[in-house]
Amino acid sequence: MQQAAARFADYLSRNRLRMTRERRVILEQVLAVGKHFDVDDLLVHMRNGGLRASRATLYRTLAHLVDSGMVHKVEMAKGQARYEPMLGRHHHDHLVCLKCGEIIEFESPEVERIQEEVCRRKRFTMTGHTHQIRGYCRRCSSR
Amino acid sequence: MQQAAARFADYLSRNRLRMTRERRVILEQVLAVGKHFDVDDLLVHMRNGGLRASRATLYRTLAHLVDSGMVHKVEMAKGQARYEPMLGRHHHDHLVCLKCGEIIEFESPEVERIQEEVCRRKRFTMTGHTHQIRGYCRRCSSR
DNA sequence: CCCATAATTGAGACTGAGTTTCAGTCTACG
DNA sequence: CGTAGACTGAAACTCAGTCTCAATTATGGG
Numbered sequence: 304m305q306q307a308a309a310r311f312a313d314y315l316s317r318n319r320l321r322m323t324r325e326r327r328v329i330l331e332q333v334l335a336v337g338k339h340f341d342v343d344d345l346l347v348h349m350r351n352g353g354l355r356a357s358r359a360t361l362y363r364t365l366a367h368l369v370d371s372g373m374v375h376k377v378e379m380a381k382g383q384a385r386y387e388p389m390l391g392r393h394h395h396d397h398l399v400c401l402k403c404g405e406i407i408e409f410e411s412p413e414v415e416r417i418q419e420e421v422c423r424r425k426r427f428t429m430t431g432h433t434h435q436i437r438g439y440c441r442r443c444s445s446r
Numbered sequence: 447m448q449q450a451a452a453r454f455a456d457y458l459s460r461n462r463l464r465m466t467r468e469r470r471v472i473l474e475q476v477l478a479v480g481k482h483f484d485v486d487d488l489l490v491h492m493r494n495g496g497l498r499a500s501r502a503t504l505y506r507t508l509a510h511l512v513d514s515g516m517v518h519k520v521e522m523a524k525g526q527a528r529y530e531p532m533l534g535r536h537h538h539d540h541l542v543c544l545k546c547g548e549i550i551e552f553e554s555p556e557v558e559r560i561q562e563e564v565c566r567r568k569r570f571t572m573t574g575h576t577h578q579i580r581g582y583c584r585r586c587s588s589r
Numbered sequence: 590c591c592c593a594t595a596a597t598t599g600a601g602a603c604t605g606a607g608t609t610t611c612a613g614t615c616t617a618c619g
Numbered sequence: 620c621g622t623a624g625a626c627t628g629a630a631a632c633t634c635a636g637t638c639t640c641a642a643t644t645a646t647g648g649g
Contacts, residue, residue, distance in 0.1 A: 321616050321625055342606085357628045362607065380576075382525020382606065382635080398570050407588045409564045414557055418579055426584035427541050433523075434577045436561055441569035464645050485635085500599045505636065525606080525635065572598055 304334060307373065307390060314371035325356045329364045333374060338387045339406045346385075377406075378433060396433075400440035407440065447477060450516065450533060457514035468499045472507045473556065476517060478544045484550045488529075521576060539576075543583035 310323050311330050328349070333340075336348050342361055349355055356364070365386060368374040377385045377397065385406075396409040414434065422429045438444075455465050471492070476483075479491050485504055492498055499507070508529055509581050511517040520528045520540065528549075539557075541550040557577065565572045581587075 319625085323616075323626060325627070358606095359608075359629085360507070363626085378521075378523045380525075381520050382523075384606080397624060398565070398568060398572075400570075401573065407568055407570065408567065411560055411564065414560055417554055417557055421554065422579065422581070425541060425550055425552065426587065427543075427550065427579070427581055428587040429541075429579050429581040430544065430576070431581070434575070435488045436565065436570070436572050436575045438565070438570055438572040438574070444571040446571065460594085466597065466645070468598070501635095502600085502637080503598060506597085529633080 304331065307334060311368070311371060311373060314367070314373075320367065325360050326364050326367075328354050329356055329361060330368065333365075333368065333388055334388070336388070339377070339385050340387070341383065341385045364428075380437075381433075396435065398436045398438070398440070400443055401437055402439055402443040405440045405442075409436075447474070450477060453516060454511070454514060457510070458518075462555075463510065469507050469510075471497050472499055472504060473511065473516075476511065476529070476531055477533070478510075482520070482528050483530070484526065484528045522578075539578065541579045541581070541583070543586055544580055545582055545586040547585050548583045548585075552579075 307330060308327070311326070313394060314320075315322050315326070319429060329345075332345060332349050332352070332354065335352075336345060340348075342358070342365070346358070364378075365374065369376045369386070374386050375389050377387060379385060379399065393410060394415075395408040396414075398407040398409060400406075418432060421427075439443065451470070451473060455467070457463075458465050458469070472488075475488060475492050475495070475497065478495075479488060483491075485501070485508070489501070490506060506516065508519075512519045512529070516532060517529050518532050520530060522528060522542065536553060537558075538551045538553040541552060543549075561572065561575060564570075
């Protein structure tokens with residue numbers, strides 16, 4: 304947390320942005336909710352803790368956190384975005400359960416390698432990717 | 447086209463749905479615009495041809511075409527959906543140029559294989575997936 | 590061939606996620 | 620400190636897509 308705050312502060316100052324109370328609170332809460340939350344989860348979590356920030360500020364701050372690389376944005380179908388803190392975590396992709404909404408992570412260096420190969424072949428400069436597998440998790444499948 | 451119409455008619459009757467003028471026109475236009483269009487492309491294309499259907503009907507009919515497997519829906523970031531006819535075409539994924547919007551297709555049986563392997567390991571029943579690589583196409587990269 | 594029934598349509602209201610605006614507030618450099 | 624310029628919240632707005640409902644139309648049975 305100390306470290307995260309420092310890193311965010313660093314990002315902010317490098318971009319002539321300011322460390323405000325709202326940004327401090329939001330960073331702290333993002334770390335507290337843990338992985339795979341959406342803006343409403345965060346809002347509820349904050350209110351439960353007696354804290355608040357407007358939706359607009361939440362979106363604005365999340366954008367900065369994403370920009371700084373401290374948080375990843377995961378685009379789900381129909382434009383519902385979820386976020387996950389990436390503090391020293393590895394890149395990974397997701398299995399998404401269509402029934403219960405569970406999100407399971409997976410990583411595959413092999414897929415990464417193939418992606419790079421594909422880009423090389425197509426002369427494409429990759430800046431990012433999304434790889435999502437949809438279906439039913441173990442629990443939901445068996446019912 | 448004949449074939450496509452027959453296939454759609456078949457899908458409709460199997461689902462107690464009706465073959466209306468609007469649906470006929472939309473199917474025809476979907477095939478005419480070719481690959482990777484969004485709803486506005488389709489609407490414009492139709493108006494240029496002196497044809498029309500309401501937005502609501504367009505969305506409803508596209509949903510049926512997707513359901514019948516004749517068209518695939520490609521979810522882009524921020525909930526902008528694009529569609530592509532799949533008449534006897536192979537499954538594939540996409541490279542998306544962030545600058546000019548070009549969409550390049552790629553397929554990788556190897557990735558498919560890995561996906562299945564991942565699902566097996568996680569006891570996950572896959573019903574579909576999205577695999578998109580974002581970046582800059584050859585032309586946009588070199589500028 | 591015609592009718593009744595149920596599906597379909599279009600216009601426009603509505604939704605939900607996210608963005609923008611703008612006046613008042615606050616941060617932090619000098 | 621003071622102040623330029625960044626930040627914030629409320630509310631208006633945008634955008635893609637969905638829903639409602641009254642009027643229209645396809646279709647299967649007689």
